[in-house]
Amino acid sequence: MADPAKRPSAAHTAYAVTKELILSGELPGGSLISEGEIAERVRVSRTPVREAFLRLESEELLALHPKRGAVVVPVPPGEAADVLELRLALERSAAERIARIGLRGDHHERMRELLRRQRALAEAADIGRFADADEAFHRCIVEASGNRLAGRFYATLGDRQRRMSITALRPRPERLSLLADEHEALLRHLLDGDSAAFASALLGHLTATHGSPYAAGRDDR
């Protein structure tokens, strides 16, 4: 089959497919899988699957048990709060910098476009794609700050976030419009340079969607 640049290796395909199964929730935490099972699914031999498993183990998505199988590592119950707290920190920090340096036109345009897209997806009740546009909107906020490091770090939260949003975000389609409204409000605060209002609205927004990041164990309470 025709493939651009270089055909991905069997090991990489096995890795990508398995990772997607985990992140999408099709293989939930606690599942017990095997090299043979994935090999059959991806239609390769066990050798590249073995390599993929090792990689996923290093990413703490799989726990390998010799001669017994691999367990999909569950999302630790407390991690939802940890990820949320980091998201809050990164986005607030981004809003403060944007208040200082302004919001570049292309970023503004991009957010507008994402908001329009969200409206359309809310109307179509497309929860999956809405979640993608939701995530892209928040990521754009962090990237708009110009802090490349923050942008990169934020992206690594994406995988962990996906595993939680699959179960946390079980919205009725009507809620999608509310979420789009809240995104509008966030953009307005950015444009006003009001990072305090942004922080407050963001906290409400994330709390309603994902629960409170200020759960037990936090030091700032």
Next chain:
Amino acid sequence: MADPAKRPSAAHTAYAVTKELILSGELPGGSLISEGEIAERVRVSRTPVREAFLRLESEELLALHPKRGAVVVPVPPGEAADVLELRLALERSAAERIARIGLRGDHHERMRELLRRQRALAEAADIGRFADADEAFHRCIVEASGNRLAGRFYATLGDRQRRMSITALRPRPERLSLLADEHEALLRHLLDGDSAAFASALLGHLTATHGSPYAAGRDDR
């Protein structure tokens, strides 16, 4: 060794020990265990352990995989919110009934005693025992309503609650005093017959400790 009434069977011992390991978090969700491993730990043969595993499977604490082992079923990420919502519902309902019928003296005494106990444990920084006294306090609220069914149902949330509170409640010892303060406030509202204030305070209390029950997927938002 001397034992009262009847010595518990090996199967029951294996069951109780394994369940405690799971609820306490020593065997977290995603752990892969075996009959032999537990048999060695409890010092019995595999036969009673096998029976215990079947029981734990029916309670959805273990997932058995023939010839491979048993996986400790992880706490589903969304379940924290579900359990919290039920707790809220039961405790608010109890507060409303108590507002109507009053708080019996013995229940009042019991709660006072538990609060004193919590103060002492906060001072001793005994997080484990504090959590027990915390749980007993909330359970007493539900039992004080006189609704035996609610009391029984609330107790079944106990197991699920424990698996979450181990990770959610990672408090610094200082926070224990704050929790005791909040329990004082809850009792005061009960005594005042102010179920609305009780509901509001309870929401704040549980949200701070366990995160918001009104996460995505709720219908009342």
Next chain:
DNA sequence: AGTCATAGATACAAGCTTGTATCTATGGGG
């Protein structure tokens, strides 16, 4: 005291998986 039933110990067979070694196919470089 004897008998019977049941819980549990134990040993061996069988299932499921990984680990390892060998072979093959393919692509790149000379």
Next chain:
DNA sequence: CCCCATAGATACAAGCTTGTATCTATGACT
């Protein structure tokens, strides 16, 4: 076009577990 290296396929051995059958010990009842 040939050779070499590497990715991957495949087959068999080995590890870990459960499933099953048999035996034993203990307690209860007669």
